[in-house]
Amino acid sequence: xxxxxxxxxxxxxxxxxxxxxxxxxxxxxxxxxxxxxxxxxxxxxxxxxxxxxxxxxxxxxxxxxxxxxxxxxxxxxxxxxxxxxxxxxxxxxxxxxxxxxxxxxxxxxxxxxxxxxxxxxxxxxxxxxxxxxxxxxxxxxxxxxxxxxxxxxxxxxxxxxxxxxxxxxxxxxxxxxxxxxxxxxxxxxxxxxxxxxxxxxxxxxxxxxxxxxxxxxxxxxxxxxxxxxxxxxxxxxxxxxxxxxxxxxxxxxxxxxxxxxxxxxxxxxxxxxxxxxxxxxxxxxxxxxxxxxxxxxxxxxxxxxxxxxxxxxxxxxxxxxxxxxxxxxxxxxxxxxxxxxxxxxxxxxxxxxxxxxxxxxxxxxxxxxxxxxxxxxxxxxxxxxxxxxxxxxxxxxxxxxxxxxxxxxxxxxxxxxxxxxxxxxxxxxxxxxxxxxxxxxxxxxxxxxxxxxxxxxxxxxxxxxxxxxxxxxxxxxxxxxxxxxxxxxxxxxxxxxxxxxxxxxxxxxxxxxxxxxxxxxxxxxxxxxxxxxxxxxxxxxxxxxxxxxxxxxxxxxxxxxxxxxxx
Numbered sequence: 001x002x003x004x005x006x007x008x009x010x011x012x013x014x015x016x017x018x019x020x021x022x023x024x025x026x027x028x029x030x031x032x033x034x035x036x037x038x039x040x041x042x043x044x045x046x047x048x049x050x051x052x053x054x055x056x057x058x059x060x061x062x063x064x065x066x067x068x069x070x071x072x073x074x075x076x077x078x079x080x081x082x083x084x085x086x087x088x089x090x091x092x093x094x095x096x097x098x099x100x101x102x103x104x105x106x107x108x109x110x111x112x113x114x115x116x117x118x119x120x121x122x123x124x125x126x127x128x129x130x131x132x133x134x135x136x137x138x139x140x141x142x143x144x145x146x147x148x149x150x151x152x153x154x155x156x157x158x159x160x161x162x163x164x165x166x167x168x169x170x171x172x173x174x175x176x177x178x179x180x181x182x183x184x185x186x187x188x189x190x191x192x193x194x195x196x197x198x199x200x201x202x203x204x205x206x207x208x209x210x211x212x213x214x215x216x217x218x219x220x221x222x223x224x225x226x227x228x229x230x231x232x233x234x235x236x237x238x239x240x241x242x243x244x245x246x247x248x249x250x251x252x253x254x255x256x257x258x259x260x261x262x263x264x265x266x267x268x269x270x271x272x273x274x275x276x277x278x279x280x281x282x283x284x285x286x287x288x289x290x291x292x293x294x295x296x297x298x299x300x301x302x303x304x305x306x307x308x309x310x311x312x313x314x315x316x317x318x319x320x321x322x323x324x325x326x327x328x329x330x331x332x333x334x335x336x337x338x339x340x341x342x343x344x345x346x347x348x349x350x351x352x353x354x355x356x357x358x359x360x361x362x363x364x365x366x367x368x369x370x371x372x373x374x375x376x377x378x379x380x381x382x383x384x385x386x387x388x389x390x391x392x393x394x395x396x397x398x399x400x401x402x403x404x405x406x407x408x409x410x411x412x413x414x415x416x417x418x419x420x421x422x423x424x425x426x427x428x429x430x431x432x433x434x435x436x437x438x439x440x441x442x443x444x445x446x447x448x449x450x451x452x453x454x455x456x457x458x459x460x461x462x463x464x465x466x467x468x469x470x471x472x473x474x475x476x477x478x479x480x481x482x483x484x485x486x487x488x489x490x491x492x493x494x495x496x497x498x499x500x501x502x503x504x505x506x507x508x509x510x511x512x513x514x515x516x517x518x519x520x521x522x523x524x525x526x527x528x529x530x531x532x533x534x535x536x537x538x539x540x541x542x543x544x545x546x547x548x549x550x551x552x553x554x555x556x557x558x559x560x561x562x563x564x565x566x567x
Contacts, residue, residue: 009038113225115198140180234263388423
């Protein structure tokens, strides 16, 4: 994943700060040196990196001088981390609000960019994005320079069920663009996307053509399509396009590759133009809305619960009845194997596991390095296993597969496990792992649901705090945090923290990401895990490891990560 290596290096630099016994100027310089080295290695412009270093040092020194002489080292670390975070956000946030299409009127968007940057594919993705949100969208192919450009537009638009316009006979792109836009305006389309020929900054004729198209269609917004792998050339290329087309937004493509990606950051700073979307894959739905703070938050391993909630809400809107039914079951603290299967299917529909995992606060960076293909294959095998179960087994709590002792604790597995393994073409061990993971989630649901569960308590706390977080990135304000503290039932936080010390969820995510279940698990280990899970929440350790204190816990709650399920 583009910029993943930068994220790991930045995370390592800030982690080394936490290990420092005393925070002085020497530690500050060493940390900034690591941060700047990571940015330079990722192709971020040298001048930008130098400016960031100076701004961070100035901010930190000003904060330390304004504070007391007895300022604790922990607070000093927080000051430095916040300064680095703020300046990284500033790098990708020029402070300019991009144009937002309005329903009920034609909004013309013109796409420009270099050859091979993925303009045509991105135009279709953009049309699909707006179409899913209720806009009547279409594409005009004004690319007469590249052979097969209109064929590509026709194929992708037909697949996406998006209206399109182009010509095999007309050779003047300005005429095609004008005719297409005029046609779709008469047909009352909301979003009209004009795809232009790819060009290079040295090709003056093509740049003149781009200006002529712009004058003919008068776009409400011109978007630069920028390849994430462009590197140090990004600044010069983006300036050339800015001078000619004066684009108002940037879409960065091929973010699922292995390029360094820092050039895109340089382009934002050079042109003072905001990024609005990231192309994260080859599928038509692989276009993510860009927000500076959540982007840097994910980059530093802090997660993006707001983005995760939005992603889940988009899925929920596709099948609202099922989501209401699942919310009711969670509210009651009930979760069957069939429900768990549906959740696995939902995870598969959400996209690559690494993308979803990067949104969860507290998951270690090394967990995000697993192969998405292996993870997807592992999820498919879990579906195969559940498909080999009977209706009664799917609607159960897993007890038909467990042989219980006189004390009610599991002592072994029944022959059903072997039958399911043979029927699904998997191993007995994989069936055991599925049952373990189901038990983890089932016990989480039991702890969260019911009259005295977490969902009810957290909803009351959020209500007392005035609803969801009103701060940046969905975070609660200090006033909201205090209100939530006052509304928290006695002993609730201690109970949550005590139960979070387990590593079940973290191990489960690791197994999905890396396509393996770790060391071989014998029957004795299986029984031990089942016994432990029977005692309560065995599995939220992955989140807990990254959120050991009250402040961070409330941040998570304020972003609606747990309170939304029961509504």
